[in-house]
Amino acid sequence: MSKISRDEVAHLAKLARLAVTEDELDTFAGQLDVILDSVARVGEVAADDIPPTSHAVPVTNVFRADEVRPGLSRDQALSGAPAAEENRFRVPRILSEEA
Secondary structure, three states, rough: OOOHHHHHHHHHHHHHOOOOHHHHHHHHHHHHHHHHHHHHHHHHHHOOOOOOOOOOOOOOOOOOOOOOOOOOOOOHHHHHEEEEEEEHEOOOOOOOOOO
């Protein structure tokens, strides 16, 4: 038995603003039935004894562990800047004072 009717397909096409022919309504109804059957089968497979998963294979972190290492001092960082002011990088103003 069909799970979706021609009228429902026509309604969906109208909502999606798709222009479909009469022949396409029949074709799409059949295709949507196959999709709905497939989704229903997936729902039947899920069992209580199978834990839910988000990945088919185990996911491991391939990045290195974070390590605290010494960085540049303020003076070293500012030494390469084109302009510095009050121990900060000086950059051109892009907003007015009122903003």
